[in-house]
Amino acid sequence: MNFLTAGESHGKSLVGIISDYPSGIFIDNDFINLQLSRRQKGYGRGGRMSIENDRVDIISGVRKGKSTGSPISFIIENRDWVNWKDIMNVLPREDTGTKKEDIFTPRPGHADLTGVLKYRLKTIRDVIERSSARETAARVCTGAFAMIALQLMDINIFSYVERIGNISMDIQPNIDDSSIRDLIEKSEVRCPESQCSEKMIQAIEKAKKNGDSLGGSFRVIIKNVPPGLGSYTEWSRRLDARLAYALISIPAVKAFEVGNGLKSGSLSGLNYHDEIFYSKDKGFYRKTNNAGGIEGGMSNGENIVIGATMKPIPTTKSGMKTVNIINKEESISLKERSDICAVPSAAVVGEAAASIEILSAIQEKFGSDNIDEILENINNYKKYIKNI
Ligand SMILES: Cc1cc2nc3c(=O)[nH]c(=O)nc-3n(C[C@H](O)[C@H](O)[C@H](O)COP(=O)(O)O)c2cc1C
Numbered sequence: 513m514n515f516l517t518a519g520e521s522h523g524k525s526l527v528g529i530i531s532d533y534p535s536g537i538f539i540d541n542d543f544i545n546l547q548l549s550r551r552q553k554g555y556g557r558g559g560r561m562s563i564e565n566d567r568v569d570i571i572s573g574v575r576k577g578k579s580t581g582s583p584i585s586f587i588i589e590n591r592d593w594v595n596w597k598d599i600m601n602v603l604p605r606e607d608t609g610t611k612k613e614d615i616f617t618p619r620p621g622h623a624d625l626t627g628v629l630k631y632r633l634k635t636i637r638d639v640i641e642r643s644s645a646r647e648t649a650a651r652v653c654t655g656a657f658a659m660i661a662l663q664l665m666d667i668n669i670f671s672y673v674e675r676i677g678n679i680s681m682d683i684q685p686n687i688d689d690s691s692i693r694d695l696i697e698k699s700e701v702r703c704p705e706s707q708c709s710e711k712m713i714q715a716i717e718k719a720k721k722n723g724d725s726l727g728g729s730f731r732v733i734i735k736n737v738p739p740g741l742g743s744y745t746e747w748s749r750r751l752d753a754r755l756a757y758a759l760i761s762i763p764a765v766k767a768f769e770v771g772n773g774l775k776s777g778s779l780s781g782l783n784y785h786d787e788i789f790y791s792k793d794k795g796f797y798r799k800t801n802n803a804g805g806i807e808g809g810m811s812n813g814e815n816i817v818i819g820a821t822m823k824p825i826p827t828t829k830s831g832m833k834t835v836n837i838i839n840k841e842e843s844i845s846l847k848e849r850s851d852i853c854a855v856p857s858a859a860v861v862g863e864a865a866a867s868i869e870i871l872s873a874i875q876e877k878f879g880s881d882n883i884d885e886i887l888e889n890i891n892n893y894k895k896y897i898k899n900i
Pocket residue numbers: 558621622623643644645648762763764765823825826827849850851852854857858861
């Protein structure tokens with residue numbers, strides 16, 4: 513599965529094209545819209561999310577509810593566009609001369625300064641519109657298509673937030689607990705521990721009062737992945753590397769971890785590696801999962817557990833020291849309507865990004881044309897492994 517997204521934050525709409533999506537899959541629009549609305553939620557998001565009500569409009573590649581194998585294209589309208597028609601018009605127009613359009617004070621931590629230099633642009637507006645994380649709505653939509661296919665293979669994905677600013681969960685939650693997903697979805701910050709959720713919300717409120725912003729960390733769990741996705745044979749096929757690319761490409765994500773990767777450097781081999789066991793009903797299994805379900809660049813059959821850390825949002829109400837790109841005078845960075853913390857939302861984007869990679873790895877191993885063919889191949893492989 514490959515995809516391309518386009519669209520500006522305040523343009524007419526976001527667009528996505530997905531190629532190599534298997535045929536024969538029932539596409540549930542409500543499920544896709546649910547994922548889009550999950551991305552919009554989370555304590556700490558700015559005013560924009562109350563304007564938008566993201567909904568997918570599928571244009572091609574699906575007929576009478578089922579994928580046909582042809583490229584899928586979709587649109588997500590930007591409701592805010594009506595307020596930006598003059599500024600964002602694609603036809604030649606006079607500069608409106610408004611503050612929204614003429615932005616010359618780049619934000620430290622954003623694409624603003626390097627974007628205008630790289631593309632020889634006259635205003636930072638041209639950079640902001642595409643570097644904005646509004647793009648992630650199209651990625652979540654694409655990821656929802658991947659999730660629909662993965663659900664047919666009994667592979668499911670969820671995410672939770674483990675840190676916001678300096679508030680973090682003391683212990684890792686039990687990801688096999690049947691109530692965990694409910695607890696996560698009920699929390700405004702996607703944290704399964706209610707007391708910790710409360711403290712995270714307070715931390716966001718404090719940052720808001722101080723005109724500041726916050727980052728944090730989240731984890732994505734992928735359950736029931738067969739062993740052998742990805743490969744050790746070539747660097748670019750390693751599943752851990754591919755998942756790292758998928759997650760690090762989410763705007764503001766600055767660190768990636770597989771399992772207990774961050775701790776791995778401080779533990780000895782005997783304490784870190786997951787010993788191998790065998791039983792007739794489970795087959796090969798582990799009692800620990802420090803490797804996060806990936807060894808040698810391949811899924812090993814355990815839950816895939818990956819983590820990512822997001823830096824604080826670059827736009828702050830207080831602003832930061834910067835230089836005006838026209839007169840080169842010291843200035844205060846652009847203060848535009850912005851999120852204060854978007855870690856819960858980034859976690860939902862992380863689910864989508866990981867789903868796309870897992871489905872692609874499945875297609876590499878089991879075929880990509882038709883879902884029944886893929887399911888047959890997976891079942892045969894599972895039978896082979898069981899009888900080994
Ligand atoms: C879901 C989500 C929402 C975001 N919202 C904002 C925002 O409102 N304001 C902002 O300045 N940055 C926001 N960001 C972060 C910027 O998009 C990001 O920092 C910027 O594109 C620069 O890229 P970099 O941080 O990877 O260097 C958000 C990121 C994500 C994932």
